[in-house]
Structures are given as C-alpha cells and as structure tokens.
Amino acid sequence: MGPTQSAGWAPPPKPGLVPLRPLTFGEILGASFQVFRRNPRTTFGTALLSQVVLLVVTVLITGGSAFLAFGRVEQALPRDRDAVLAGAVAIVAASALVPIALQVIVTALLQGLFVLETARQTLGEKLRLGGLWALAKGRLGTLVGWSALLTAAYVVALALVAGVVVVGVAVGTGPSIGIGIGVAVLLGLGLLVLGVWVTVKTSLVPSAIVLERLALGAAVRRSWSLTRTSFWRTFGVIALVFLMVQIASQVVATPFSVLFSVLTGTLAPTGDVTDPTFVALTAGTYAVTLGITAVIGAIGSVLQAASAGLVYIDRRIRTEGLDLELVRYVERGGRTADGQPDPYRTPDAPVVPTRAPEAPRW
Numbered sequence: 001m002g003p004t005q006s007a008g009w010a011p012p013p014k015p016g017l018v019p020l021r022p023l024t025f026g027e028i029l030g031a032s033f034q035v036f037r038r039n040p041r042t043t044f045g046t047a048l049l050s051q052v053v054l055l056v057v058t059v060l061i062t063g064g065s066a067f068l069a070f071g072r073v074e075q076a077l078p079r080d081r082d083a084v085l086a087g088a089v090a091i092v093a094a095s096a097l098v099p100i101a102l103q104v105i106v107t108a109l110l111q112g113l114f115v116l117e118t119a120r121q122t123l124g125e126k127l128r129l130g131g132l133w134a135l136a137k138g139r140l141g142t143l144v145g146w147s148a149l150l151t152a153a154y155v156v157a158l159a160l161v162a163g164v165v166v167v168g169v170a171v172g173t174g175p176s177i178g179i180g181i182g183v184a185v186l187l188g189l190g191l192l193v194l195g196v197w198v199t200v201k202t203s204l205v206p207s208a209i210v211l212e213r214l215a216l217g218a219a220v221r222r223s224w225s226l227t228r229t230s231f232w233r234t235f236g237v238i239a240l241v242f243l244m245v246q247i248a249s250q251v252v253a254t255p256f257s258v259l260f261s262v263l264t265g266t267l268a269p270t271g272d273v274t275d276p277t278f279v280a281l282t283a284g285t286y287a288v289t290l291g292i293t294a295v296i297g298a299i300g301s302v303l304q305a306a307s308a309g310l311v312y313i314d315r316r317i318r319t320e321g322l323d324l325e326l327v328r329y330v331e332r333g334g335r336t337a338d339g340q341p342d343p344y345r346t347p348d349a350p351v352v353p354t355r356a357p358e359a360p361r362w
Helices: 025-038 041-075 078-122 129-135 140-171 175-201 205-211 216-226 231-267 276-320 322-331
Strands: none
Touching: 025 041, 025 078, 025 231, 025 276, 041 078, 041 129, 041 276, 078 129, 078 140, 078 205, 078 276, 140 175, 140 205, 140 216, 175 231, 205 216, 205 276, 216 276, 231 276, 276 322
C-alpha cells in the first residue's frame, strides 16, 4: 500500500501584476511602479504626451494673452493706463481658466484609463490605448464631472479662507486684523483636515466609475463604503505616493536650479534682462524646468491612479471575495473566452442609465 498523499498548499495564482489574494501595503506600492514598467507606451507615453500638450497650451494661451494684454498697457495714454491695466489683468486671469479646465478634463480621463490598465494587468492582460478607450466608453463624462466637482470644492474652500482674511483686514484695525487672520488660519487648518478626509474617503470613486460602471452618486457611496474600515491604510498609500512624487520632483529640479545660479553668476553677473546670455540661460532653465515637470507629472499620474486602483481591488478582495471571481475569470480563458462576464462588475451593481439603489454596507 503506497504512502498516503495529502494535498499540499498552493500559493494564490498570479496571472499578472499581483497575486490574487489580499495585498500588503508594500505590494500595493511596488505594483504601482510595475504598472507603467509593464506597459510604458500606453501608460507613461500617454501621460507624458498629455503633460506636454497641457504645458504647450498653457504657455500659448496664458503667455500669449499676457503678451498682448500688457502690450496694450505700454501703448496706452497715461490717463488711460490704470483702466487698461485692470483690463489686462482680467484678460490674463480669464485666459488662465482655459488651461485649468483642460487640466481637470485630462486628469480625470488619465485616472480612469490608468485604473482600467491596472485592473487588466492584474488579470495578466496588457491593452493598447485604443482598448482602454473602448472599455472606458460611456464613463468619461462621469469621470470629468467628478473631477470638476472636486476642483470646485477645493476652489470654494480656498475662496472661503481668502474671504475671511480680506474681510478681517478690510473692516478691522489693529488687534481685530490679527483676530481675523487667526480665524482664517484656524479655518484653513480645519478645511485642510476635512479635505484630506473627504479625499481619502472618495479616492476610489474613479475606480467604481470605470470598473463597475456606476453612476456618480452610487460611485461616491461605493467608495465611502469600501474605505469605511480602511481609512488609515488608504491614506497611507495616497500620502506616500504623493510625497514620493513631490520629493522626486525636488531632487531632480534642484541641481538644475543650482547650476543656473552658478552659470548666471559667472556668465551674466550683472543680471541685465537685456543681456543675451542672461536671456538664453533663463530660457534654457525654464525649458528644462518644464521638461522635468512634464516627466514627473506623467509618472505621478500613473502612480496615483494605479495605487488607487490597487487599493480598490484589495478592498473588494477583503470584503467581497473578489479574488475568487478573478481566478475563475482567468481559468476560463479571460478575454479570449466568449461570453465571459467582467469580473469587476457585481451582478447587482447599479449601472447607468438605470436608477442606482444604495450601495451595500460592508
């Protein structure tokens, strides 16, 4: 009689980016970097192109408007100069709204596309940009709406703090000005804490929009529910990725700033703005700074979207057993099999355009 054979432990399958099981903090961070390394053309290439286009549009619109508007100030008669200057400032401020609006739109679209790419890489799939656009069809408007809503909330909060300062300075004298500024500081700190809390609680909204195809209200409730028992873990991932991107930007940009200062002090010590050497050094430094900004911004957009997508997948694995659905999907052949349901879509998920019931509590 042969020896008794017992079934050994088998590790969770890893068809792609991460093992299909609950993820550790380190695995989420490491996999976020792997997203654009596995498919750099679709992720980093798309993000970099978007950043370059945004920078060019910003320079052309804002810079061109400023050049034309303030050129009129120089040509105006002395008695009309104040009025023309006020109009020039208004024109430049209005022109700055166009790049801001484009930034909101592009950021929303890239976030949705990179969440989709992260989810497909988890299943061992690598899509081109066209494939991601096809999966995101019908969700782009909701993504832009969510991004615009967040931006508007931040603008209102900043305007509220600035308004308190202005009112305190305008109507107060002496100690009352200090009281107004103190109130504004406390209000600003309170709004900052509230903003961080809301940002973390709603950080999974884009993932719910593109992966579960939820309406905006249902996606907000879904994110709120998934982060209910995982606030600090989600905050840690978001904050650490943000800090890494900011530190990397400073580390890369600082040597160029120091080099510019040394070269300027050596080759153009007078600082004369009409000196061709000074102008060339300034233009070169500005171009290098823009290039660094574009590259770091592209990397950051991929990392932030990928980390949020991985947190979303991890939360659903822990609360819903999503890993079982993902394993079944892979074992049945993935996208190559006919009639395969999307494993990220829940059977009872409220989908546009039907009216969305309240998301379940986990």
